[in-house]
Amino acid sequence: MSAFALRTPVEGAPQADTLAVLPALQSLVPGLRRGQVVSVDGGGSLPLALAAGASAEGAWCAVVGMPECGVLAASNMGVDPGRLLLVDEPGGRWPEVVATLLGPVEVVLLRPSARPSVVEVRRLTAHARRHGAVLVVAGAWQGAYLRLRVASSLWTGLGDGHGHLRGRRVQVVAEGKGRPRAAWLWLPDPDGKVASAGLAAVEAGAEVVETGVEPGVEPGGELPAEVAG
Amino acid sequence: MSSARTLVAWCPDWPVVAVGADAATPAAVVSGGRITACTAAARESGVRRGQRLRDAQRRCPVLSVHAEDPEGEARCFEQVAAVVESFCPRVEVVRPGLCAVPARGPARYFGGEQVLADLIREAVVLRGFECAVGVADGVFAAALAARKGPAGVVVPVGEAARFLAPYPVSVLDVARTLPDLDLVGLLGRLGIRTLGEFAALPAGSVLTRFGVDGAVAHRLASGLEPRPPATRPPGEDLTAVMRLDPPVEQSEPVVFVAKSLADELHANLAARGLACVRVEVEVSTEDGRSRSRLWRHDGLLSSTAVAERVRWQLDAWRTDAPGSPDALVGGVVSLRLSPDQVVVDSGRQLALWGQATVDDRVERVATRLQAMLGHAAVTVPMFAGGRGPGEQVLRVPWGDRLEPRLSAAGPWPGRVPLPAPAVVHPSPVPAAVTDAAGQPVTVSGRCEVSSPPCRLSVDGGPALVVTGWTGPWPTLEHWWDAGLARRAARFQVTTDDGRGWLLVVDRGRWRVEAVHD
Numbered sequence: 001m002s003a004f005a006l007r008t009p010v011e012g013a014p015q016a017d018t019l020a021v022l023p024a025l026q027s028l029v030p031g032l033r034r035g036q037v038v039s040v041d042g043g044g045s046l047p048l049a050l051a052a053g054a055s056a057e058g059a060w061c062a063v064v065g066m067p068e069c070g071v072l073a074a075s076n077m078g079v080d081p082g083r084l085l086l087v088d089e090p091g092g093r094w095p096e097v098v099a100t101l102l103g104p105v106e107v108v109l110l111r112p113s114a115r116p117s118v119v120e121v122r123r124l125t126a127h128a129r130r131h132g133a134v135l136v137v138a139g140a141w142q143g144a145y146l147r148l149r150v151a152s153s154l155w156t157g158l159g160d161g162h163g164h165l166r167g168r169r170v171q172v173v174a175e176g177k178g179r180p181r182a183a184w185l186w187l188p189d190p191d192g193k194v195a196s197a198g199l200a201a202v203e204a205g206a207e208v209v210e211t212g213v214e215p216g217v218e219p220g221g222e223l224p225a226e227v228a229g
Numbered sequence: 230m231s232s233a234r235t236l237v238a239w240c241p242d243w244p245v246v247a248v249g250a251d252a253a254t255p256a257a258v259v260s261g262g263r264i265t266a267c268t269a270a271a272r273e274s275g276v277r278r279g280q281r282l283r284d285a286q287r288r289c290p291v292l293s294v295h296a297e298d299p300e301g302e303a304r305c306f307e308q309v310a311a312v313v314e315s316f317c318p319r320v321e322v323v324r325p326g327l328c329a330v331p332a333r334g335p336a337r338y339f340g341g342e343q344v345l346a347d348l349i350r351e352a353v354v355l356r357g358f359e360c361a362v363g364v365a366d367g368v369f370a371a372a373l374a375a376r377k378g379p380a381g382v383v384v385p386v387g388e389a390a391r392f393l394a395p396y397p398v399s400v401l402d403v404a405r406t407l408p409d410l411d412l413v414g415l416l417g418r419l420g421i422r423t424l425g426e427f428a429a430l431p432a433g434s435v436l437t438r439f440g441v442d443g444a445v446a447h448r449l450a451s452g453l454e455p456r457p458p459a460t461r462p463p464g465e466d467l468t469a470v471m472r473l474d475p476p477v478e479q480s481e482p483v484v485f486v487a488k489s490l491a492d493e494l495h496a497n498l499a500a501r502g503l504a505c506v507r508v509e510v511e512v513s514t515e516d517g518r519s520r521s522r523l524w525r526h527d528g529l530l531s532s533t534a535v536a537e538r539v540r541w542q543l544d545a546w547r548t549d550a551p552g553s554p555d556a557l558v559g560g561v562v563s564l565r566l567s568p569d570q571v572v573v574d575s576g577r578q579l580a581l582w583g584q585a586t587v588d589d590r591v592e593r594v595a596t597r598l599q600a601m602l603g604h605a606a607v608t609v610p611m612f613a614g615g616r617g618p619g620e621q622v623l624r625v626p627w628g629d630r631l632e633p634r635l636s637a638a639g640p641w642p643g644r645v646p647l648p649a650p651a652v653v654h655p656s657p658v659p660a661a662v663t664d665a666a667g668q669p670v671t672v673s674g675r676c677e678v679s680s681p682p683c684r685l686s687v688d689g690g691p692a693l694v695v696t697g698w699t700g701p702w703p704t705l706e707h708w709w710d711a712g713l714a715r716r717a718a719r720f721q722v723t724t725d726d727g728r729g730w731l732l733v734v735d736r737g738r739w740r741v742e743a744v745h746d
Binding site: 152 | 591597598601602606608609610612621622627647648650652654655681696697699700728744745746
């Protein structure tokens, strides 16, 4: 495949160059750029939340190699279950499966069954770029445009033998080009949706204690702006 | 109209046979709470057709109950119909379990009605189905003749009325041609108990008193045919075949051939005003084996699209592991496209509103992946009813239309509350839950927790510290069905790594059903 072919979008590829993301995620990821690969580390809900915005706008999504994917949670976050393809057990053929899906399916969520080789990574990255589709990888991916990870997470709603899980407050860090950004989110909130959990929300729920913030992260990265907004 | 000689092949208790029940064990098929068919063993215990399920179970507590499956019955009966068709081409499937053929010609060919009946019965029995064959004037009399004796009888020409006379009027529903069975009860109340008595009534009076249905029943009872058998025409061979000599190793020439074959197939179908629901692609190779796969067609695939599917199929088989039985080795020697389920092409009308149309490109991708990985490997989610998160979503293979057995609308008291977990294990993962003293936490029959859970270890992994917990939420499901019965308690637990867990404890075993991650 020549370099020229990589840069030229194939015929019929839609022209809008970003896919929507949920409003709560916009401070982290303004929009999913078509043709990029996003790697997500930590948790089953973050990749689903990332795909929810595009799916709600009418994009087709596919989930490859994740038989444990909670479709109900995804649908509560905004993923349209009528536009969702599940390929639970692609086995060793996942690179082929993903390459087939990229293009007609605009967002592909992937958990590789084995550590991807450099060749596979390069080939699929080029494939995504060529077809203008977004590949969201649960796990490491060399040369990902954006890496998202959950830096800290705390569930609320459970007491000592009473209550039930209500919502989870997480700090999500996005690393890509430029400074890392961080945002506090309800992932999910008591209705199963994704909502922003800025400082105002924290003060309202005074009992919430933050734990486990990793020292390497700038917690204040983009927070003031987000709180002001 | 005098009735034509008719041969009827009857497979007793077909609905039960079709669901795969063993005739030696008591089993029954139920629809709407009533028994529609049962095995001989069940009949010995007093189970009867039309009985209510609870009455049947009272008489025969070990009765194994199956839901009615009309499509499965019809599909399974095709095998029997095919066997009968190999003797005489014009088979009418009266209903699954009973098929009729005009007997005159074949009987002359095979050397007598009794000989023909024996031949057909043996062929069906060899196929693995119990069968009885009757020959008489008309389908109704032949169906009763098939039921008489261990293997059916041959009623001589013109003897149908005399043969039918001693039967009670209740056998009229055997023909299943009567829309309402009240007639049978009414005749009973009028003191008419046998078909002979009914047939003795003047036909005109029966018509004025009981209407058209009554007249039809009267014709049946008199050994006359209500209508000639509606046979299906012998299947025209619309298959398109191409032999390749010398054998072809590469896919491209085969795909090229497939394109022209598909053109031929479509032209043949269109000339007869037909469409096929599915098309079967069969590829034979040098080693003498052939592999086939069915593709949904619905009259929608162009010949290029058919050729494309042949290419996917070849690619999928070529790339299969060399040792696997499906792997394609050697050159292709012949390619065959045959239409499956040919129907009259009545056009295709799209709904004006509310019909979800699937993007063609997505449709193609999904079908292609199914060729690569198998039909069930590509699924779409469908919401169904249930309490646990795993039960609330079904994965339906792409292209199949299934209705969930349980409605998602509920009510489902005791359903695990929102938010739904993002990780739902397809099969629960074993876990160990211990208290502060390191002892396993147990739940008593009265839902008392032995001590608060303190540590959680999943699948033998490192112990996580429990920061919060709630439960037990007992569930007692399907207690009426020994196979599905389940008594369990659910817990929600949070651990110090920021994850939430939905645990289920069932007979002292802890398992992780889902993770809030």
